[in-house]
Amino acid sequence: MANKHKVIFQPAGRRGEIEEGKTLLEAAQQLGVDIEALCGNKKVCGKCKVRIEEGYFEKDNLESKMSHLSPMELTKDELKHIKHEDGPNIRLACAVEVRGDLKVFVPERSRAGKQVVRKAAKELSIALDPAVKKYTVSLTPPTLHDMTTGDYERVLKAFEEEYGLKGLVFDYKVLLGLQDALRAGEWMATFTVWNDREIIKVEPGSVQVCYGLAVDIGTTTCVGYLTDLGTGKVINTESMMNPQVPYGEDVMSRITYAMTNPEGLKTMQDAIIAGLNNIIEKVVTEVHKNGPHPGYVVDDLTIVFNTAMHHIFLGLNPVYIGRSPFIPAVQRSMDIKARDLGIKINPGSYIHVLPIEAGFVGPDNVGVLIAQEPYNQNDKVLIIDIGTNGELLLGNKSNVSSTSCATGPAFEGAQIKFGMRAAPGAIEKVKIDPETKEPQYKVIGKDDWHTNIDGKINAKGICGSGIIDVIAEMFKAGVIDKTGKFVMNTGSNRVRLDVDGKPEYVLAWADETSINQDVTVAQADVRALQLAKGALYTGAKLMMKKMGYETLDRVELAGAFGSHIDREASLTLGMFPDVPIEKVVVVGNAAGDGARMALLNKAKRTEATERARWVQFLEIATDPAFEKEFMQAMHIPHMKDKFPNLKKMLEEQNAPIAASIKG
Amino acid sequence: MANKHKVIFQPAGRRGEIEEGKTLLEAAQQLGVDIEALCGNKKVCGKCKVRIEEGYFEKDNLESKMSHLSPMELTKDELKHIKHEDGPNIRLACAVEVRGDLKVFVPERSRAGKQVVRKAAKELSIALDPAVKKYTVSLTPPTLHDMTTGDYERVLKAFEEEYGLKGLVFDYKVLLGLQDALRAGEWMATFTVWNDREIIKVEPGSVQVCYGLAVDIGTTTCVGYLTDLGTGKVINTESMMNPQVPYGEDVMSRITYAMTNPEGLKTMQDAIIAGLNNIIEKVVTEVHKNGPHPGYVVDDLTIVFNTAMHHIFLGLNPVYIGRSPFIPAVQRSMDIKARDLGIKINPGSYIHVLPIEAGFVGPDNVGVLIAQEPYNQNDKVLIIDIGTNGELLLGNKSNVSSTSCATGPAFEGAQIKFGMRAAPGAIEKVKIDPETKEPQYKVIGKDDWHTNIDGKINAKGICGSGIIDVIAEMFKAGVIDKTGKFVMNTGSNRVRLDVDGKPEYVLAWADETSINQDVTVAQADVRALQLAKGALYTGAKLMMKKMGYETLDRVELAGAFGSHIDREASLTLGMFPDVPIEKVVVVGNAAGDGARMALLNKAKRTEATERARWVQFLEIATDPAFEKEFMQAMHIPHMKDKFPNLKKMLEEQNAPIAASIKG
Numbered sequence A, B: 001m002a003n004k005h006k007v008i009f010q011p012a013g014r015r016g017e018i019e020e021g022k023t024l025l026e027a028a029q030q031l032g033v034d035i036e037a038l039c040g041n042k043k044v045c046g047k048c049k050v051r052i053e054e055g056y057f058e059k060d061n062l063e064s065k066m067s068h069l070s071p072m073e074l075t076k077d078e079l080k081h082i083k084h085e086d087g088p089n090i091r092l093a094c095a096v097e098v099r100g101d102l103k104v105f106v107p108e109r110s111r112a113g114k115q116v117v118r119k120a121a122k123e124l125s126i127a128l129d130p131a132v133k134k135y136t137v138s139l140t141p142p143t144l145h146d147m148t149t150g151d152y153e154r155v156l157k158a159f160e161e162e163y164g165l166k167g168l169v170f171d172y173k174v175l176l177g178l179q180d181a182l183r184a185g186e187w188m189a190t191f192t193v194w195n196d197r198e199i200i201k202v203e204p205g206s207v208q209v210c211y212g213l214a215v216d217i218g219t220t221t222c223v224g225y226l227t228d229l230g231t232g233k234v235i236n237t238e239s240m241m242n243p244q245v246p247y248g249e250d251v252m253s254r255i256t257y258a259m260t261n262p263e264g265l266k267t268m269q270d271a272i273i274a275g276l277n278n279i280i281e282k283v284v285t286e287v288h289k290n291g292p293h294p295g296y297v298v299d300d301l302t303i304v305f306n307t308a309m310h311h312i313f314l315g316l317n318p319v320y321i322g323r324s325p326f327i328p329a330v331q332r333s334m335d336i337k338a339r340d341l342g343i344k345i346n347p348g349s350y351i352h353v354l355p356i357e358a359g360f361v362g363p364d365n366v367g368v369l370i371a372q373e374p375y376n377q378n379d380k381v382l383i384i385d386i387g388t389n390g391e392l393l394l395g396n397k398s399n400v401s402s403t404s405c406a407t408g409p410a411f412e413g414a415q416i417k418f419g420m421r422a423a424p425g426a427i428e429k430v431k432i433d434p435e436t437k438e439p440q441y442k443v444i445g446k447d448d449w450h451t452n453i454d455g456k457i458n459a460k461g462i463c464g465s466g467i468i469d470v471i472a473e474m475f476k477a478g479v480i481d482k483t484g485k486f487v488m489n490t491g492s493n494r495v496r497l498d499v500d501g502k503p504e505y506v507l508a509w510a511d512e513t514s515i516n517q518d519v520t521v522a523q524a525d526v527r528a529l530q531l532a533k534g535a536l537y538t539g540a541k542l543m544m545k546k547m548g549y550e551t552l553d554r555v556e557l558a559g560a561f562g563s564h565i566d567r568e569a570s571l572t573l574g575m576f577p578d579v580p581i582e583k584v585v586v587v588g589n590a591a592g593d594g595a596r597m598a599l600l601n602k603a604k605r606t607e608a609t610e611r612a613r614w615v616q617f618l619e620i621a622t623d624p625a626f627e628k629e630f631m632q633a634m635h636i637p638h639m640k641d642k643f644p645n646l647k648k649m650l651e652e653q654n655a656p657i658a659a660s661i662k663g
Helices: A024-031 A076-081 A151-163 A178-184 A251-260 A264-285 A307-314 A363-372 A464-476 A523-547 A567-573 A590-600 A603-614 A626-633 A646-662 B024-030 B076-081 B151-163 B178-184 B251-260 B264-285 B307-314 B363-372 B464-476 B523-547 B567-573 B590-600 B603-614 B626-633 B646-662
Strands: A004-010 A014-019 A049-055 A090-092 A102-105 A132-138 A188-194 A198-204 A211-217 A221-228 A234-241 A298-305 A334-337 A350-353 A381-386 A390-395 A400-405 A426-432 A439-443 A495-497 A503-508 A519-522 A554-558 A584-588 B004-010 B014-019 B049-055 B090-092 B102-105 B132-138 B188-194 B198-204 B211-217 B221-228 B234-241 B298-305 B334-337 B350-353 B381-386 B390-395 B400-405 B426-432 B439-443 B495-497 B503-508 B519-522 B554-558 B584-588
Touching: A004 A024, A014 A024, A076 A090, A132 A151, A132 A298, A151 A178, A151 A188, A178 A188, A178 A198, A211 A264, A211 A590, A221 A264, A221 A590, A234 A264, A251 A264, A251 A307, A264 A307, A298 A307, A298 A363, A298 A590, A363 A381, A363 A390, A363 A400, A363 A554, A363 A590, A363 A603, A381 A523, A381 A590, A390 A523, A400 A523, A426 A464, A426 A503, A439 A464, A439 A503, A464 A503, A464 A519, A464 A523, A464 A567, A519 A523, A523 A626, A554 A590, A567 A584, A584 A590, A590 A603, B004 B024, B014 B024, B076 B090, B132 B151, B132 B298, B151 B178, B151 B188, B178 B188, B178 B198, B211 B264, B211 B590, B221 B264, B221 B590, B234 B264, B251 B264, B251 B307, B264 B307, B298 B307, B298 B363, B298 B590, B363 B381, B363 B390, B363 B400, B363 B554, B363 B590, B363 B603, B381 B523, B381 B590, B390 B523, B400 B523, B426 B464, B426 B503, B439 B464, B439 B503, B464 B503, B464 B519, B464 B523, B464 B567, B519 B523, B523 B626, B554 B590, B567 B584, B584 B590, B590 B603
Parallel strands: A004 A102, A211 A298, A298 A350, A381 A554, A554 A584, B004 B102, B211 B298, B298 B350, B381 B554, B554 B584
Antiparallel strands: A004 A014, A049 A090, A049 A102, A132 A188, A188 A198, A211 A221, A221 A234, A334 A350, A381 A390, A390 A400, A426 A439, A495 A503, A503 A519, B004 B014, B049 B090, B049 B102, B132 B188, B188 B198, B211 B221, B221 B234, B334 B350, B381 B390, B390 B400, B426 B439, B495 B503, B503 B519
16 A cells, blocks of 8 residues: 655645645645646646645655655746746645645635536526426225236326326336335325336325426536426526536546546546535425435436536546547437436436537537527527537528537636636626726626726636636727737836736736736737637638528527627627627527426427437538638737727616726 | 344354344354254244353343353243253253353254255257347448447447347446447447347457356245356256345245344345355356456346245335235336346346236246246146245146145245255155054265164254155054054054154154254144145145136146155145146246246247236135135045055155165
8 A cells, every 4th residue: 555645735724644646736636625727737737836835755755754845846847837936835736746744835826716607597488398297196905806916017007097108117216115105105106207108206195396407517617407397497506616627627638537547537427426416415405305315306307518528427438539530439318317327316217418419519519409499590590609618500490500619728717827717806807998008897706896996806817708808808908909919018007028028918916916916918818819719710600601601690609608708898809700799699508408498398308319410510620721710710800890889889888887986 | 332242153163243132043144153943033943952051141241251151041932942851051042132252052953954956957948039139240430420420329320230120229337338349349349139129238349158047036945047048058057045044934934024124125135136146156157257247248137936035036025915915016027127136247137027926926936837838738737836835827728827825834844843954964755664664764965775774874854855755654654644643552663752742753763863863753743744735735626626627637846845756755645636646747946947938038028927917816715615625635645545556656666765775
């Protein structure tokens, strides 16, 4: 057995015995200390800086003990990220291996905040015809003449007589409770039936309540909508960070984790199943207090995710979808016994996994598809689902195409110097005065807009929608030009050169922040966003070309991020081909809506299967025109010329903001 | 937590810490010491006598330690069984609670021997069409154009093209191995398909071997027949005592155990599943050395048992089949995922449970039914399956009836003074000289017949077939009359009065035995056998009456016990209505044969379902004629008058015996 060493994390005060050779980042994960690690241990994001306070680094650690710090040599990877101004004894948690007892301080900047979940459920208008229904059945008590008929057969006979339902079968585990339930209910019992085919629960007497859970597992955020299958209403919502984040911020880094760690797939699967069980317990316990365990009242579950999350969740090796020819293990929808996955709902129930469209275009995009139904529309609509990956649907009732864009994680704040998740302290909205270049901004967790004259507001970084905003505003204020290059000599001290001589824009002064550093937007940040928006724009443009579309009738922005993006900023930056701003619609978490619809109406499941095969997948990255389009798409267009009404709209939009600042 | 005490069992030398308040019998079970306990802890059989060698019995055992024996008071139950001649310090293990450290001696008579399993497999003649088949499939390696098709879909397409098999589904757990198997086999893999419907295993490359296991769970004995589904041959057989025996020797005592112990059902289910897994491991390991675990090569499993064993095995509450109106939880056949039961064969495989006919007439009798096929015969046949319970089938192609007889456990040696299971040391065959009343007998484990002039042969007791034999012989030799009463004054010292003044017959003198006691047949033993055979006879007779049969064309004796019963003795005693001795056929383990047939040909499963419903269950015990018939059936008929040829046949039968005695 490997040696273990004592590791203490401050200021959290967490401590524990860590196996020799583990990294500090792994130690932090093991001890439940949240350290920001956007790149997923690949030593490239430089977010996981920690300060070694005490430690002992002898190779031969037979006499390891708390002692004074021995000299540390930074690795080559660390030298790229750790600057003199970071102060002494700073290292990357992912680069330090535990070789002796350690006391470590995690600076606030490196602490991962709790994500603000922005996946609220909107009202859906859909006919109620769930896959799971409850039937109450009364039997005559058996006599000696019934010895050749089991309880099973007598229930089936009653179903046929009372409801005309034939050929039902009992789930084996449910059968185990049949005898006692029939007798406890004095020969009346309620049966939960799945797809008019299988009895998945039996309860004594008459039971009405029938719940389903629609689940959306995002790369970053997971949400569960507890739904009353009798009314179709969402009665509670619960969300969490995807507990796989410590194993990689994006899809590719998780696939890498599964490839490089023998137990990697299982570790990540266990994490997400445990996380989902946690959601189930919370979402139910708040509204319902019955049954052998909280999740027992949940009789059905539908789930969407991208292809990689799908594979990892189900325990399918994700390696083959990470490399050419990107073949998924399974395309079709699946019904899997909850107990086979260890999901703690009613043990006889199935979870319904929506189908994959193609390669990376996963069940989540099928959810968007059946929620938005472009195939039922005359309008040519472009639907952009921006999660950690960007997925596009384009078309109308004649035909619909899909593709997946490698936008990179910039939209979610990764690879951005002061980027962070949508957590308290994140700057989420920005306005910049074109004359003075002075910004106003709004921080998550505070209701009011802020200017630097208001003093300290504990800003910590910039989240995805804040980055779109600030860069669009920098462009409009003339801080950067349409190629993304900084315009120097603006006369404002906000635009300056950093220690390396590279231009940056100061969004918040150190004294407004909780990290005591200026929060800035660097040239590299502008470039990262240009790459991301360029990929989206190019994807949409090439799809239009392939489909022979000259113009779009509507753009729908979906996803946790899509719900909070500023429409005008997205137009300013040119994230998608031109449409009038009034034709840009924010539709919320459409993937989750699709999961909810599949829960409420079983015809939606068939529709998902059929439409997932009907949609044409377009491979964009290999298109010969890609590179040229992409280079052009990096530019920031001048929207004002194209939308004469924009100025007036913007003024209207800004009026309440101005009021809030004054107030 | 309860106090624990040290308990040592001699001569086995097993020792361990036992929780205060457990009985010595439970302690013995816990420590793996076999103590005969036919009545299943009910303090009525008196078989579990042990001698307390050292012990300490203070109620307040704070200072419990090995010390001299404190005075012990026998319980009322024990006083019925423990006689002065048993010697000092003898108690019933089921009546003594552990209240301090103990050293216990288990006399040989109380030790349970290893059952001799007599359920060998005979050759079956049946067309091969198993429910489980293997198919080897080759795929073209995927390209970028296949991104919309998962591995799953490509396999199904190949199945359709190569084998015309449509609409297959993958077992979810099997799907988890698909990707790696396809790539490991360079796009060739072998798929195991259940009922042309579900893929239950995937292996890289081409695999031929396909095994099935037919299982017969008896109340006392369990056996598994490992079968090559390609050839239909049994390639190995493994058997064991039913590990539920410590919880009760017969069906009713196990039901009682389930009723009276909160975890009783689970304890017994766990025991039999663990036992079956043990059989699986042994039966496979001896002939096959592949796969992730031994049972992995077993792709299908069929199983028969009586209704109570069926319920306990599946975890269904057996209480309701133990009380009026005797309703089983389920009548139909079932296919249950092996993994849902924790059975360690291929995890994707199903076990096929044959259907129940009615009440106590369980899947084992359905096995007999489809193996013997009375419904395809012109002859009116009576099939007697004697396990721990007696089950009867009667009829021909016009109609077949079934019933269950409460024979009691006498046929298996329980409730018989020197009764024991068919284990080494058991007297299994007996002849008595009508003149001298001197017996010859054969002991299991010895090849030759024995007379008392041969000296010590270590006889220990009498097993089922020995009891039939000795009582039939006692009748023929005039030791008992046709009412079962002892005839005294025969002039032989073998017929004598016991200490209570009751008559008994000495079958073996103390010096021939390993227990240093005379092995005797008591008046009560004769009565117990008369009751058992009377029940069988009455059942058959009343069935004949209800079906309007005057005579039988054939009697088939089935079951572990039925295979070893002496046909002539059974006729002598009148275990069933008269037929010529040449029309009595011993058919072996027909229940097991039925399980094997269901394994080899899936049409047999449909046949089982249809015939189980077609057979008419007759309730005999409630028939008004029962009591009168039963009283008459207790008598022992005089066969010789009815079968003039019998004497000659007997002489022929005895010739080899006589030869073996001389030799």
